[in-house]
Amino acid sequence: MQIHVVKQGDSVYSIAAQYNSTASAIIEANELETPGNLVVGQAIVIPIAGSFYFVQPGDSLYSIAQKFGTTADQLAQVNGIQAGNTLPAGFKLYIPEQPKSPIAVNGYIEPSGGTVSDVLKGAAENRAPLLTYLAPFSFRIQSDGSLKAPPLDNFKAIADNNGVTLILVVTNLGENGFDAELGRKILTDEKFQTTLLDNIIQTAKEKGFNDIHFDMEFLPPELTKKYNQFLKTAKKRLSAEGLLMSTALAPKSSAGQKGAWYEAHDYKAHGEVSDFVVLMTYEWGYSGGPPMAVSPIGPVTEVVNYALTEMPASKILLGQNLYGYDWTLPYKKGGEFAKAVSPQRAIQIARENNVPISYDEEAQAPYFKYTDAEGKKHEVWFEDARSIQAKFDLIKRLKLKGISYWKLGLSFPQNWLLLGSEFNVQKK
Numbered sequence: 001m002q003i004h005v006v007k008q009g010d011s012v013y014s015i016a017a018q019y020n021s022t023a024s025a026i027i028e029a030n031e032l033e034t035p036g037n038l039v040v041g042q043a044i045v046i047p048i049a050g051s052f053y054f055v056q057p058g059d060s061l062y063s064i065a066q067k068f069g070t071t072a073d074q075l076a077q078v079n080g081i082q083a084g085n086t087l088p089a090g091f092k093l094y095i096p097e098q099p100k101s102p103i104a105v106n107g108y109i110e111p112s113g114g115t116v117s118d119v120l121k122g123a124a125e126n127r128a129p130l131l132t133y134l135a136p137f138s139f140r141i142q143s144d145g146s147l148k149a150p151p152l153d154n155f156k157a158i159a160d161n162n163g164v165t166l167i168l169v170v171t172n173l174g175e176n177g178f179d180a181e182l183g184r185k186i187l188t189d190e191k192f193q194t195t196l197l198d199n200i201i202q203t204a205k206e207k208g209f210n211d212i213h214f215d216m217e218f219l220p221p222e223l224t225k226k227y228n229q230f231l232k233t234a235k236k237r238l239s240a241e242g243l244l245m246s247t248a249l250a251p252k253s254s255a256g257q258k259g260a261w262y263e264a265h266d267y268k269a270h271g272e273v274s275d276f277v278v279l280m281t282y283e284w285g286y287s288g289g290p291p292m293a294v295s296p297i298g299p300v301t302e303v304v305n306y307a308l309t310e311m312p313a314s315k316i317l318l319g320q321n322l323y324g325y326d327w328t329l330p331y332k333k334g335g336e337f338a339k340a341v342s343p344q345r346a347i348q349i350a351r352e353n354n355v356p357i358s359y360d361e362e363a364q365a366p367y368f369k370y371t372d373a374e375g376k377k378h379e380v381w382f383e384d385a386r387s388i389q390a391k392f393d394l395i396k397r398l399k400l401k402g403i404s405y406w407k408l409g410l411s412f413p414q415n416w417l418l419l420g421s422e423f424n425v426q427k428k
Helices: 012-018 023-030 061-067 072-079 118-130 155-161 180-188 190-207 221-240 267-273 297-308 343-352 385-398 413-422
Strands: 002-005 043-046 051-054 092-095 101-109 133-136 139-141 165-171 211-215 244-249 276-279 316-321 324-328 339-341 358-360 365-371 377-381 402-406 423-425
Touching: 002 051, 002 385, 012 023, 012 043, 023 043, 023 413, 043 385, 043 413, 061 072, 072 092, 101 118, 101 413, 118 155, 118 413, 133 155, 139 190, 155 165, 165 190, 180 190, 180 221, 190 221, 211 221, 221 244, 221 267, 244 267, 267 297, 276 297, 297 316, 297 385, 316 385, 324 343, 339 343, 343 365, 343 377, 343 413, 365 385, 385 402, 385 413, 413 423
Parallel strands: 101 133, 101 402, 101 423, 133 165, 139 165, 165 211, 211 244, 244 276, 276 316, 316 402
Antiparallel strands: 002 043, 051 092, 324 339, 324 377, 358 365, 365 377
């Protein structure tokens, strides 16, 4: 696959000719709604085998080979050149496809309003071929230890037809968000724990779930050890029933990180007891905060590097957002919340307002600013092929177990194109 960033004067036809592809293939792959009106700075994926690289000043065949995980000799042979030749800037070099890495892929899916919308049904069906796990969000723990299930529709059939493992996501979510006091009851009342685990096991068996995933957030920090012990108790019971257990972890960069979201999450303990963990490496840019990248590569890498000091890479799924945010400026703390947008919608907004898309090299994320019809200024940060490629490169470099998407149902075709071209998705 080839990532191309649209320049002034580009058309789908000129881009197709540049990479020996066709306009129709590019339009279909990227789900381009207005192919005759591309946005400058828009990243599109060219569906070809391998890719092309245009030599930059200072490049050598050796340095290019290192960048793409191949050898100088292989590049020389494929391109019909001498390995020792000096390559002129702008030279078009073909990079052959490299062996695919194995990867585990989780997709959270969040029905709302008591039903599964047609959009979510379609998302589950369309993306299941590239999923290892499908995680309906969420089974909410009730005050009596029972579980309030989300609507599930035909998720089990979709999972079974595609070799996907269903994940039963268990949360301490209440009416107003994650409930610290409910968390306290779960972790300190042994009778309650027994009832809860009985209900989790029964539900998993009845509904065909094979992994139990604890996403317990905003727990009282003084109960960290209690949470660790609960997970050990849960793991023992779940293993006896042939069930896996995984957990979601807030994005910490050190063991002593302060804050209600972080303190009760003990990376070392989770790494020891869980079959795998999901690092929630997103929401640096969030709806109530100032405009910035949702998952900037620097902070994301810091979290992963810390996690690797506490657990093996083979247990880590990197969390990845499938959305961005549109902030109204000027940002005021406690003011108007940013609006969530899919990557495709972000590009539409840029096109509708005739503004180019920029790319922050430090954050490895695209963004743009515009003024709406009412004269209000906006700033939008989202994900594109370049930003997702940076995360894929991190996963491969650090040999992580895989990636976990929050959440299915948001349009981002470039992500799935790149995922399928670079990885062999593990199935049950």
